[in-house]
Amino acid sequence: MPLIMKIVSMAALYLLLLVGLAAIPLGLGGNFIILVAALALALATKFQVVSIPSLLVMAGMVVAGEILEAILGSLFARRYGASKWGMAGAFVGGILGVIPGTAVVPVLGSLVGSFLGAAVGAILLEWWHRRRLDPSLRAGWGATLGRLVSIFVKMAIGLAMVVYLVARTTR
Numbered sequence: 001m002p003l004i005m006k007i008v009s010m011a012a013l014y015l016l017l018l019v020g021l022a023a024i025p026l027g028l029g030g031n032f033i034i035l036v037a038a039l040a041l042a043l044a045t046k047f048q049v050v051s052i053p054s055l056l057v058m059a060g061m062v063v064a065g066e067i068l069e070a071i072l073g074s075l076f077a078r079r080y081g082a083s084k085w086g087m088a089g090a091f092v093g094g095i096l097g098v099i100p101g102t103a104v105v106p107v108l109g110s111l112v113g114s115f116l117g118a119a120v121g122a123i124l125l126e127w128w129h130r131r132r133l134d135p136s137l138r139a140g141w142g143a144t145l146g147r148l149v150s151i152f153v154k155m156a157i158g159l160a161m162v163v164y165l166v167a168r169t170t171r
Contacts, residue, residue, distance in 0.1 A: 080142025086126030090143035093121015
């Protein structure tokens with residue numbers, strides 16, 4: 001491969017990795033973008049730079065991140081005193097909050113919507129179950145913290161994949 005093509009290819013790869021990392025806190029599937037970049041690199045190099053087992057490990061990391069994102073709001077709500085109702089509200093609210101959030105503000109709306117949805121869902125269902133404001137607000141706070149922690153977890157996963165890919169391409 002000519003040097004100019006290699007430079008352009010690597011620049012495109014690194015740009016895609018940066019886009020993936022930037023998309024994670026916005027709730028836009030950044031780890032999937034990074035995984036697709038890894039797959040493209042593997043295919044382009046006939047699996048010499050990134051192996052099939054490496055791709056499978058990265059895919060597992062991405063799936064684990066998605067699962068953790070889905071449940072951390074509920075788990076943190078529970079840690080802050082939510083009943084099963086408040087946990088369910090955090091889970092469903094976090095998912096459903098993305099829809100109106102994205103409709104109102106296309107990029108940042110999904111992030112804001114997921115945070116607000118998790119908090120409001122936990123507060124409402126906890127209030128419905130207990131009819132007390134204080135535990136309901138604590139459950140909502142826990143759901144919000146859980147969403148924040150899930151973003152950090154997904155960023156750590158994305159960073160680990162990016163570091164691996166950069167290390168594999170700079171030898």
